Amino acid sequence: MSARRLLSLVVVVCLGLGVFATSASAREPVTITLMTHDSFNVSKSVLRAFTRSTGIKVRVLRAGDAGQALNQAILTKDHPLADVLYGIDNTFLSRGLANGIFEPYRSAALDTVPAVYDLDARHRVTPIDRSYVCVNDDTRWFSDHNIARPTTLEGLARPEYRGLLVVENPATSSTGLPFLLATVAEFGDTAPGEGGWRDYWAQLRANDVLVVDGWEQAWYEHFTAGAKDGDRPLVVSYASSPPATVNKAGTSARAGTLLESCFEQVEFAGVLRGTEHRRGARKLIDFMLSKPFQEDVPEQMYVFPVRDGAVVPPAFAKFAQVPDDPLTLSADLIDENRERWIREWTEIVLR
């Protein structure tokens, strides 16, 4: 290659880069605001790659827990605070949809997601991740005490597990509510005396279940595998919690999961109605379904990806068991009854 041709090649490449650069900056020098709950997290490198490839910057607005983030989106729907809301789950989905805060968008990437997670036929929200609220047990405690580990929800009401379980108050905890729903799904919403969830909770109460305000108290103050001086070897937490109890060698996890007790939570993102950056907002949704984001969620948020073929980290693959057939309830049914169930639960368990 002659020097001259080399030079012209350099010029062409430079021009190309220049054009590319201007087109990139002219394309979308926008900032998208993402309103989300406090548990939201993503790796810097993953988000940076998104900004690099699209020119879109993401501003994160944290807004309390999942319920509060949704409430704020509803209260501000006339003048939305953000372009995208991430973190509404199936236990609150109907409230969000009924208030008309989202505008429809069907991401092409949705084709990579199993249909069971796609709960809104009109695509106002897009499933991003899933998690499982389950009973975790301290496997060491049970082997030390020569007691068989419980395997079913029903079993927890038996005398050998008396005084061993700590749960969160569904009125105040985003972990407690799904567990209440798990018991509704398992035992049914029948009248007292007919073996439904109300009778089950009465049995749990008689079996000395401990109710605390939030997950932090349950895990860090009572669970024997989570607290320094815990007093309860059974806790309502997540299928993704056991990896946090893996030993130094990385060979075993102290906490296990009662797979029969798991309630499935699917978390969604949606474009907020009234956004001024529709294109960018949609790209953010696409990005959240992309492989890099999906493979990032387990380590960053302790949840599971929804995308087929997304690879989870080894500690997750090994110690975070996922139920094949989790307990579920329809979003509409949840929304219709949520408050009444919580009120009745309070009467049965606390009063």
Place this chain on the structure above:
Amino acid sequence: MRRVAFWAIPVAFLGFFFVYPVVTIIGRGLWPGGHLDLSPVGGVITDPSLRGILWFTVWQAAVSTVLTLLVALPAAFVIARLQFRGRALVRALMTVPFVLPTVVVASSFRALGFGPSTTAILLAHVFFNVAVVVRTVGGLWSHLDPRQEDAARVLGATRLRVFTSITLPALRPAILAAASIVYLFCFTSFGVILILGGPSRATLETEIFRQATQLNLETAAALSIAQLLATVAMLVVAGRLQGRSDVAMDLQPVTDTARAVRGRGDRGLLIGVLVSAAALLGTPIAVLVVRSFDTAHGFGFDFYRALSTLRADSVLFVPPVEAIGNSLLYATAATVIALLVGGPAAFAVARSRRGGALDVGLALPLGVSAVMVGFGFLIAFDPPVDLRSSWVLVPIAHALVAIPFVVRIAVPVIRAIDPRLREAAAVLGASPRTIWREVDLPVAARGLMVGAGFAFAISLGEFGATAFIARPDRPTLPVVIFRLLGQPGAQNFGAAMAASTILVALTVAAMLGIERLRAGELGAF
């Protein structure tokens, strides 16, 4: 002219940042679809279970206040009047509980063996609020002229007699002001009730939170009205009791009022206060400090290192130095706002016949549910003046909580200014402006600086409605602590304890710094 400004600034601030959002959110609940519907209010009043909740709310707040006074008044005396080594440090340490996140304190209480109970609620309220009394009452006490007491003693009065006939009446305005603030804090206490009270105990505040977060705005609004009425009633009664202490007191510089520890009585009191403070306030703090060093392989700094490395790859990661910086930034802004609004307000309250109403108004934010104020911000500060996700809302919300402190600490001091001092200045030809600048302001500054310390602490502890509003990510230390505690694992818990310990150290340093500032400013007195 100045008098108008004294009124205008606090009234405008309170009106725009408190009354307007709260009225908007209550309106959203009670004017659904444009017509007034008061039936939820009726429902609330007649609901028997809510009456039970109201009763519990009131009595636990009253008992907590009395217990706090019993513990704090001797401490206030010792710190205000006795000279002993480390006095400033003890005073700074007593402010620490005030800024600690409830969830951290609750964890320490549990480690000390306190399960969920009413006792735990009362103890925690004392733990959190001792500083309020020590600083508010101690601020005045340290300037009271001791010669009156000495004279009474010489004339044969017993110590008790001196205290009840001379000291107590002089301190009454400060004690009532502090007591009503403590009462309001306990009345609207939230985390303590939920976490330390256990799930079967509910107060108006937890009920409003529950209703508001279910978006039952009608019920939440009705409950908020009940809460507001109860708050106003309490403040009016306290104001009546307080009366207007027009008695000029010859306020003295701290250096002249404090005395060396003498006799068995002083020594006993000093030791008693230090021991009980160590037991009640010190132990829970010690627990968290110890936990922050107590790693799986012996004591070490692992958890502190973890603060800089744990999840350092995530976008929400914030280096500890930056979190400290954010905390200091917000606290400074909140303090400045609280002084700019609270300073004029203190003069307005102290000097005007209708000042009592302003005093009550400024204390209202303490007695209204934080979730309602937060939600009110969201719907009131709409475009075109969109403040909803602006960072200034954070120090403003903190200032709303801090202003009553600034006012209540400064007012007794301003009222105690001897009018003869001003008359003398006038006779000597000083203009009203000069008198104000040379006489009133320097004296008021004493009280204002104590209030400033509080404003700073309030902001460091993330008080107020900010927990309920969306905001750009500029995490403070308490936010870092919450995030760490939200995830399982010994590393996260240890790092949360480490961040809490840093918050403790930061508070002590800030309080000592403010103290020094105060001493410097008032050196001439």
